[in-house]
Amino acid sequence: MKPQDQPLTSEQVGSVLKMLALTTERELNCSECLQHVGEFAETRLASQPVDAVMSSIEQHLALCPECREEFEALMTILQAGK
Amino acid sequence: MTPTEINWPVALRATDTAEQAAAMRALRDVLHHGLRIALSSRGDVSEAHLEDFAQESLLRILDRLDQFQGRSKFTTWAQAIALNTAFTELRRKRWQDVSLDALLADGERLAEPGMIAEDVLGAQEDRQRLVAVLREAIEHQLTPKQRAAIMGELREMPFDQIVELLGTSRSAAYKMLHDARRALKQSLQAAGITGTDIQNAFNL
Numbered sequence: 136m137k138p139q140d141q142p143l144t145s146e147q148v149g150s151v152l153k154m155l156a157l158t159t160e161r162e163l164n165c166s167e168c169l170q171h172v173g174e175f176a177e178t179r180l181a182s183q184p185v186d187a188v189m190s191s192i193e194q195h196l197a198l199c200p201e202c203r204e205e206f207e208a209l210m211t212i213l214q215a216g217k
Numbered sequence: 218m219t220p221t222e223i224n225w226p227v228a229l230r231a232t233d234t235a236e237q238a239a240a241m242r243a244l245r246d247v248l249h250h251g252l253r254i255a256l257s258s259r260g261d262v263s264e265a266h267l268e269d270f271a272q273e274s275l276l277r278i279l280d281r282l283d284q285f286q287g288r289s290k291f292t293t294w295a296q297a298i299a300l301n302t303a304f305t306e307l308r309r310k311r312w313q314d315v316s317l318d319a320l321l322a323d324g325e326r327l328a329e330p331g332m333i334a335e336d337v338l339g340a341q342e343d344r345q346r347l348v349a350v351l352r353e354a355i356e357h358q359l360t361p362k363q364r365a366a367i368m369g370e371l372r373e374m375p376f377d378q379i380v381e382l383l384g385t386s387r388s389a390a391y392k393m394l395h396d397a398r399r400a401l402k403q404s405l406q407a408a409g410i411t412g413t414d415i416q417n418a419f420n421l
Contacts, residue, residue, distance in 0.1 A: 147371050148348065154370075155351075155405060156412035158398040164391045165376060173289035173297045200373055201308070205300045208255035212296055215254050 154198055163195045168202045176209050180217070225291040226282060245275050247292055248299040255300060261307065270306065274299035308375035315374070317382045323372070324365030328356035343418045347410055354404035363397035366390065 163171075175192040178185060185193060196203045228240035249271040256262045278295050285294055355364060362383055369379040380390045405415075 143371065151367070151371055152347065152351065152415045152418075155398055155402045156415045158395075158402045160399075162395060164387070166387070169297060169301055170284065170286075171288070173293035176297075177289050177293055201304065201376060205297065205304050208300050208304070209293070209297055212251040212254050212300075213293065 150200075157194060157198050159194070162198070163191050165195075165199060165202055168192055168195045168199070169205075172196075172202070172206055172209065176206060176213055179210070180213050221290075221292075225295075226285060229279060229282060241275060241279075244278070244292075244295065245271050248274050248295060251296045252299055252303055256303065259307075261310075262303075266303075270299065270303040273306075274302040277302055305375060305377060308373075309378060312374050312378050315378070315382070317384075320365045320369055320374075320379075320382050321361055324361060324363075324368045327364050327368050328352050343414065347405075347415065347418050350405055350408045350410060351401065354401050358400040358404055359397050363393055363400075366394050367397055370394065 171188060171192050175185070175189050175196075178189055196206055223240065223243065225240065225244065228236060229244065231237040231240065249267055252267050252270050252274075256267070274295070278298050281298070285291060355367070359367070366379055366383065369382075370376075376387075376390070380387050383390060383393075385393070
């Protein structure tokens with residue numbers, strides 16, 4: 136069965152609703168996220184508080200599974216290098 | 218010299234071609250090492266893939282050196298680009314056979330009752346009401362392309378592929394998706410459904 140033939144899972148329905156709950160008037164796009172995600176990852180690794188820009192990255196990562204997957208991979212690399 | 222001691226933006230722009238080539242080789246090794254760590258658990262990534270991803274990433278990084286603002290370590294910024302390059306390619310392979318017609322047809326199915334199975338809804342009344350409002354909004358508030366794009370996102374189709382299939386620009390696709398999400402959210406709010414209701418119904 137191709138991906139597009141499968142009915143939605145509970146997780147997918149939940150994720151679209153979560154996506155809607157997190158939707159705001161002004162959001163970053165994936166390119167803007169990519170530009171700042173390195174700084175966000177280092178901030179998280181150092182357990183430092185996040186500023187407004189970093190908060191918007193956090194919000195984008197909660198909405199975007201692709202950017203979140205890449206962020207988690209980046210954290211894996213940074214943690215391996217600690 | 219270790220990667221942390223190199224002034225990468227300067228070295229990569231060096232007018233001395235030997236110095237620049239050495240910096241490019243060193244950065245390529247850093248990227249390759251990082252990609253190996255990040256993608257080690259995937260069965261679909263070979264050594265040849267890692268080589269290709271590192272090389273392609275290096276070219277992208279050189280192309281956008283001016284965008285590095287020094288707000289993180291250079292290697293962290295570069296690794297983020299390398300990961301984006303690698304994951305974009307891996308996702309593209311998974312979805313390469315999907316056509317615009319299939320995506321649009323999938324989007325049309327989004328509002329159909331059978332698309333969300335009964336066992337997904339469960340017996341909870343709040344879940345059933347919430348999904349009913351959502352389905353109604355999907356059917357009446359969204360355009361066919363918006364439905365297709367939302368469905369593509371739900372299926373975890375790469376955003377670049379959605380853009381390509383819809384024959385639009387990235388910024389237009391972003392706006393289209395953002396407008397769709399805002400319209401659906403407004404419908405939920407108009408029905409008195411809050412973010413907390415959603416979280417409670419789906420244990421988010």
